[in-house]
Amino acid sequence: MEGPLVSLIIPTQRRLDGLLTAARSTFRQTGVTLSGLELVIVDNDQTDSARATAAILAAEAPFPVTYVHEPEPGVANARNAAMAQAKGDLIAFLDDDEEGPEGWLAALLAAMARHEADVVFGPVRGRAPRDVVAHRDYLERFFSREGPAQAGLLDHYYGCGCSLLRRAALPDPVAPFSAIRNHIGGEDDLLFGQMQRQGARFAWEPAAWVWEDPVPARLSLSYTIRRAFAYGQGPSAACAAATPPNYLGVAGWMAQGLVQAVVFGVLAGIKRLTRAPDYAFTLDRAARGLGKTLWWGPFKIHFYGLRAPA
The missing domain is CATH 1.20.1280 (Monooxygenase)
Known part of the structure; x- marks a missing residue:
């Protein structure tokens, strides 16, 4: 698929196994031109704990991998640091506890073109380990993101994980996320709320889904x-x-x-x-x-x- 360079961004903080899973899932994407992609890993740890893992991934990757160390804590800081290094006209976000199936990115790109959207969101399917029994249905639902059964434009928005953004539509193309939400999250809600007030078009694509594997400490x-x-x-x-x-x-x-x-x-x-x-x-x-x-x-x-x- 020809088109603008797509920057895949994965923020991470001391979740090396999850980072490996998330990053390697981007290497297996189909229906896209891999030479038109790049991966930006932003490490939001006080020390550069993901640097060696990023180097391993860079050696495996079918496209360029950039490692960014952002020691100043905060999810908005991490996303902005990655945005500053990303070269793409389009930005795809994947969390370090998510895994994208092979057609995930192609589905996002197709939906953006079809709906002339500024942001496209996809479903998230929570996946708990087999040994989790208590409140299993609730926990998997909690870590999932559900939406309309049909693809189409939205009058609302979702979170940043499993999304594709058009950089030109952002109010600030380099540092769009507000630092006031660094410690509590919701920096994406503030951004998308501002974009909505400015007339941005949001779309939903059910085929662009990802797995989410919460760390054990969160399954309670x-x-x-x-x-x-x-x-x-x-x-x-x-x-x-x-x-x-x-x-x-x-x-x-x-x-x-x-x-x-x-x-x-x-x-x-x-x-x-x-x-x-x-x-x-x-x-x-x-x-x-x-x-x-x-x-x-x-x-x-x-x-x-x-x-x-x-």
Whole structure:
């Protein structure tokens, strides 16, 4: 497939096995001209812990591999550091716990051309190890991203992992991600929200799906419920961060969140007592509601940008 150079970006932080899986899946892409691709690995560790792994991958790769070390912690810092080094007119993001099937990138590119889109998103399929039994359905669903059954334009947006962006459509083609979300995530939500207000076109392609293999430490309710709470904070925080701040939107999300937290919190309590199999799903909805209500300052949860322990 002829076209603009595509830069594949994989941010990573101390997940070398996942990095190997994600990167090698890009080497196996079909339906694209490999000479038109490059891979940019950005290592967001305090030390350059992924440098040797990146060198191994560069020796195997059918296209150029660039290693970037960004020691300043933060997911926005990492993405921006990669963007600054990437040469492509098109940017494809893959996380270091994801694996793209052979036709993944070709499906994204075809959808971008077909819909004249600025950003294309694809599904994510969570995959838990066989030894995970407790709340397995919920955990796999939590780490998945579902969307419409049919391809087409969207009136909303998803996260950066498993996406293709047109650089010319970005408000800042070199450093588009806001550092204010370095430690809590959601830097992609801020970017795509800004792009949407500026008239960007978003599309969805069901055929452009990837696997996601969460690290074992994340396969527990203690992690996912905290993460659900943080996800819930997103809409309220985005309204507060708008220019000018959308205080009416903040109030609306907080009110909706309070009702959601109370209703599903009570229901989750009942389901836990009765050992209902969908207890975790209900607790998740309660946590997201609470996050909409408690979104500021001391309630913000930091999932990213933490330095390695000494």
